[in-house]
Amino acid sequence: MVTEEQVLEALRDVEDPEIHKSIVELDMVKDLKVEDGKVSVTVLVTIANCPLRNTIEHSVREALANLSGVSEIDLTIETMTDEQRAKFAEKLRGGKPAQSKPPILDMDDRILFLAVASGKGGVGKSTVTANLAVALARAGLRVGVVDADIYGFSIPSIFGIKQQRPTVINDLIIPIEVEGVKLISMHFFVPENNPVVWRGPMLGKMLRNFFGEVHWGELDVMLLDLPPGTGDVAMDVHQLLPKSKELIVTTPQKNAAEVAVRAGVMGIRTNHEIVGVVENMSYFECPGCGEKAYLFGRGGGDEVAQALRTEVLAQIPVASMDEGLQRRALFAEETPQGQAYSRLAREVIRRTGLHATVSQR
Structure with a gap:
């Protein structure tokens, strides 16, 4: 039976196409649930009408489909809130605020x-x-x-x-x-x-x-x-x-x-x-x-x-x-x-x- 830990591990191989980092590392994966082979998960994108939304969705579905024990995928793509976007930007900076010297x-x-x-x-x-x-x-x-x-x-x-x-x-x-x-x-x-x-x-x-x-x-x-x-x-x-x-x-x-x-x-x-x-x-x-x-x-x-x-x-x-x-x-x-x-x-x-x-x- 597939577990949440296995799903997260599979999703670590999915990268944001612009940032080139794992969507798990970037904290874009939310509301993960696994029950009887059904995987329910939400993936956050940075902006509404994100041009790479379809690319991310396809990569997530492909990663989950290749995972043994997954029988159904319920994937939701949502746009980040202002607070989530601010945390996302801070994470890209390595947790550091803007500095006087880049x-x-x-x-x-x-x-x-x-x-x-x-x-x-x-x-x-x-x-x-x-x-x-x-x-x-x-x-x-x-x-x-x-x-x-x-x-x-x-x-x-x-x-x-x-x-x-x-x-x-x-x-x-x-x-x-x-x-x-x-x-x-x-x-x-x-x-x-x-x-x-x-x-x-x-x-x-x-x-x-x-x-x-x-x-x-x-x-x-x-x-x-x-x-x-x-x-x-x-x-x-x-x-x-x-x-x-x-x-x-x-x-x-x-x-x-x-x-x-x-x-x-x-x-x-x-x-x-x-x-x-x-x-x-x-x-x-x-x-x-x-x-x-x-x-x-x-x-x-x-x-x-x-x-x-x-x-x-x-x-x-x-x-x-x-x-x-x-x-x-x-x-x-x-x-x-x-x-x-x-x-x-x-x-x-x-x-x-x-x-x-x-x-x-």
């Missing part, structure tokens, strides 16, 4: 913070950030992305996110997850196509909110897509994350390389290690003959690497309009661009010590 910033010995910077816009910095994040996730790492380009946010569109918005539980934000990457962006918090007209202190506050009010869960690496140049947000990142490392993105063009060096010098002056340089749009390779055409010149990446005393970690080829891209601006792993990002991920893993984390998985 807890994730105290984890810089366990999380690699890697800022992706460029000297100017239009070099594909956000595309590099997104595709590197996906490549690191494919390598087995737990990856988060902060779209810190608060004026020119583009990470959500690169990941193919249009109408979806993060779930907010009281004042706790659950990041959206795509391709194994958790991400947050200013895009989710402003009306569509409205410009962000903020001064430096407000930008810094929003950046702190991204660290302090977002439930990131367990991460190995967090990428920060910085605005181009050396403005307020870049300086805030340098102050908030003194141990952050930096990746510099440029194109082969001389003018792009010159300003990329300035962005790298700022990182060096704030004691941030420059992991390396990524040269984007390096060349176009003819699909038929394999010949390379250097559409934007040559040497920009080498120039930046030499000035910053580091190395070019990857040269990303240009894609044709009908080549390589999936439904989002993410490259399939088997394309030349996808392979270049896989090599870049391996170099980042090797140079930052993440290889130990990958080998343990």
Whole structure:
């Protein structure tokens, strides 16, 4: 005969799809009763019309159906009360109230913070950030992305996110997850196509909110897509994350390389290690003959690497309009661009010590 303890144990394998923790651990299971093989149970979801309600219900029913001795399932899905939601948010914070310093910033010995910077816009910095994040996730790492380009946010569109918005539980934000990457962006918090007209202190506050009010869960690496140049947000990142490392993105063009060096010098002056340089749009390779055409010149990446005393970690080829891209601006792993990002991920893993984390998985 099945017992309540056995039912609870079976339900421990059911995870909240957004939080990635057991619904039992999150105290979402209520009113459990077992009588003559009939299991009656209530599962709480955080908000009314929860988009993942059906997913949770299906997982619970499947877990119970696979349990020996269960003959009937009476499952009720209910929405949390305000009090239950507050306790849920507190549990996600580890039982701690909101602090002046976001807890994730105290984890810089366990999380690699890697800022992706460029000297100017239009070099594909956000595309590099997104595709590197996906490549690191494919390598087995737990990856988060902060779209810190608060004026020119583009990470959500690169990941193919249009109408979806993060779930907010009281004042706790659950990041959206795509391709194994958790991400947050200013895009989710402003009306569509409205410009962000903020001064430096407000930008810094929003950046702190991204660290302090977002439930990131367990991460190995967090990428920060910085605005181009050396403005307020870049300086805030340098102050908030003194141990952050930096990746510099440029194109082969001389003018792009010159300003990329300035962005790298700022990182060096704030004691941030420059992991390396990524040269984007390096060349176009003819699909038929394999010949390379250097559409934007040559040497920009080498120039930046030499000035910053580091190395070019990857040269990303240009894609044709009908080549390589999936439904989002993410490259399939088997394309030349996808392979270049896989090599870049391996170099980042090797140079930052993440290889130990990958080998343990």
